[in-house]
Amino acid sequence: MSLPQISDAEKPSGPRRTRIQQRNRQIILDAALEVFSTHGFRGATLDQIAAGSGLSKPNLLYYFDSKDAIHRELLTRLLGTWLEPLRKLDPAGDPQAEIIAYMRRKLHLARDFPRESRLFANEILQGAPRIEDFIRNDLRDLVDDTAQVLAAWAQAGRIAPVDPYHLIFSIWALTQHYADFAAQIGMIRGADHDPTDGAEAFLEQLYTRLLAP
Amino acid sequence: MSLPQISDAEKPSGPRRTRIQQRNRQIILDAALEVFSTHGFRGATLDQIAAGSGLSKPNLLYYFDSKDAIHRELLTRLLGTWLEPLRKLDPAGDPQAEIIAYMRRKLHLARDFPRESRLFANEILQGAPRIEDFIRNDLRDLVDDTAQVLAAWAQAGRIAPVDPYHLIFSIWALTQHYADFAAQIGMIRGADHDPTDGAEAFLEQLYTRLLAP
DNA sequence: GTCTATACTCTGATAGAC
């Protein structure tokens, strides 16, 4: 499982990008994801990213225009992935199965890409300054459409009558919590086991009971 | 509703603290809470706090030893409040009512003190370096005790058989989400209304259905 | 492509006048 690589709009942009360049950019982004997702944009430093990637600080800036460009690239790569699970929800499918499958996809995303989840969480905590446009347009439209589908299902008595927006928010909250608050969960349950252990069964139980007509 | 004021171990600590001092310290903490909860510890600056409080930067450092001391004071004041709702859960009460009342207390905390919730979230995202001790001891013990109560209730058939730890985590996730992700919710639903609007009814419905024996 | 050296700005904290 790996995140899609969307954007390519960074230097060096003259001739075609070599494999070395691609590889070093990826190494930098990996180290940067670790740092940005932990400390947020302003709290992260190029020194930390340089140390994490094994490259010198000026060398980072050979591959990316600026600290901001690295961060922007990470967010851009993330956003498409972020919508995908919700896009897969099928209005023609079985309501309960579709909603639970969506929850499961989000949970797996949190389990497999906790740093990406924390990067997103950091951005929202800061007031979403860099992804406000994405949220107000792409995400909002998708949520509105999905809420209509959920409302229609409730109206038809195929799921219990629940507020569709809060239903969606609840799935986000419950799944992302296992990534964003993993440190806390680890300290309470013991850091040795996966924070999402048992979460899937619990959440299935929760949504099965909530949605039963 | 106001948070308790616990710690007093900051300068000026010689003679008794005057009302002016108390008031200015409170003004500083207010401004600092806004900045720290948005940008995290490293991302926050004394300049921002000075601007927000209307005091000069050296003046902040007359009332507090350092940037770290301001942050520590905010966390200290928060932590007691953080445990209180769970402490109030009564093992002798009605199981469903107790759990739902706990959820409601947490939700009101998120609604009334969203900045405190975001301060906590920021700290956890960073790996909880400053409150690790609190989580590993005070919080963990309280959670373990509560989990035992919940497990006994499930064992006795007074609530549905659910994983007690995930039940607690779910309450944290669902309630704090309305504070921590308020920016996102506002951009999706319209910033004009309270992000927690409708949340209480939805969460009551959710836990009523989940816990029914 | 990668490094050392460095310019320049921001940031936390202190000195000292008032």
Add this chain to the structure above:
DNA sequence: GTCTATCAGAGTATAGAC
């Protein structure tokens, strides 16, 4: 108690050798 001035260190970014 509050301010102006300022220091030392960290931070982003660039210049230029190799």
